[in-house]
Amino acid sequence: MAVMKMNCFLLFVAILLCIEVANANGVVRLNLNGSVDPSNTEGVIEVYYNNRWGSICYLDVFSMFYMYVPDVVCHQLGYTGGNIGSNSGVVNTSPVFGLVECSDSYLTLTQCSCNTDFSPNCTFADNLDITCYATRIWDNPYPGMVRLQGGNYTGQGIVQVYCNNEWAAVCNDGGLIEDETGWTICTQLGYNVYDVGTTSYTGKAWLDNVDCSSDDSDEDPPSCLSKCSGGKCPSSTFSCSTALNVTCAHGITFYPGGIKDACKFAHGLSGGAIAGIAVSGCLVGFIIGFIILCICCCKRRSSSAPVQGRSTERDNILNRRNTAINYSKV
Incomplete structure (x- = not known):
């Protein structure tokens, strides 16, 4: 079954973007004693959900449910994982989620099972706090891995792809931007809503005018950039003036987004090999x-x-x- 038919849902997605992307639904941050600096690697988890920042109410009796929440939140912030607990004091943030259960392969918090019902007995002292590892996800990259740089959060910015031991931009000097390419990039990063555009850029690039669209209206766009037309790593970089800029967020879950390392083996492997691995x-x-x-x-x-x-x-x-x-x- 097709997850998303671009010809049928393009208008719906455009409307959804106006609601969700502008507010960055699903964005997470760490509040360390009142500071929400993007560089924080520890603190109380805060997630933007339903037009407000809120916390996660942590219940000791159900601690097993929260086992992989630190890993997933840290993945979303660009780190390899994390643990429950931090040096933060109590932060006066009201909860938006109660029980939250994740798989350690998820890349964003709202991919998890997030229960919006929580105990009325939850206090600010019950807010879940974590500490992320110092290592970045992209410290050990794979060919075809993507990241977003220069945005307000890790799900926003200029698209970069890792090829031949170097990060460089994905450009769009041709003028035509394929919406499906934005969908593919955000999917690979664990999101399910996207907004794609361009920005002036001066520097190295690996790819230009990547096209993730399909002639088959019933076929979903690829979930990995390396499977798109023009998405394979070339042998050398080039200079460009217009880079692809993407904003990713979470909306109605018609598709949950990609998982960690799902595209690691997609670069250069045949469909049969990928199926065998799966x-x-x-x-x-x-x-x-x-x-x-x-x-x-x-x-x-x-x-x-x-x-x-x-x-x-x-x-x-x-x-x-x-x-x-x-x-x-x-």
């Missing part, structure tokens, strides 16, 4: 999941207390989250 990964995941399920079942037989488990599968996360909501309201 099938192997699914098989290993199934075996591991089966073992975990057996362990959980044994625990349930030996104890009458509810057991909080975790799964990287979104459907299982949603089902367990709904069960946890009932507990949290007690």
Whole structure:
């Protein structure tokens, strides 16, 4: 099934952009004792959601649900991961999310299962705070990896791509901007809403006039820039005057966005090879999941207390989250 048919949803997306991108829905930041400097690597998590900045109410009794939240928030901020806890004091930010459960492969917080219902007993002292690792995601890049630079947050800025051991811009000197290219870039970064334009630029570039559109109206744009026309790494850089500038955000979840390293093996591999990797990964995941399920079942037989488990599968996360909501309201 097609995730998004560009010919049918282009007007819808344009309207959605007016609502979401202008407010940067889904943007995260760390509040360290009242400072929200973009360079903060620790502090209380704040997310922009429904036209306001809010926190995540952390409940110790459901700590397993929050296991990968630090990793995902730090991924979104450009770091390799993180841990719960920081040197920040209490920050007076009201929550927008209660229980939040993520997979460690997610790149943005709103890809997670985020429950907007939270206990009325949540206080400012219950706000979830984290510390990100010092290492950046792009400290260990792969060919075809993309990032956005020079924007107000990590989901906004000039598009750069990593090729031949060097970061350089993606240009658009041809004048025509393909909307699908913006969609592909934001998808690769874990978002599902985009706005694409150009900005004056002087410097090195790897790619120019990348086209991620398809002649088949029922076919989705590629989820990796390297799979687009003109998206492969060339042998040398060139100079350009107009760089591609993209703003990514989260809107209605008709598509959740890409996951960590999903495009790592897409650069230069055939479709059959990628399919083989995916099938192997699914098989290993199934075996591991089966073992975990057996362990959980044994625990349930030996104890009458509810057991909080975790799964990287979104459907299982949603089902367990709904069960946890009932507990949290007690």
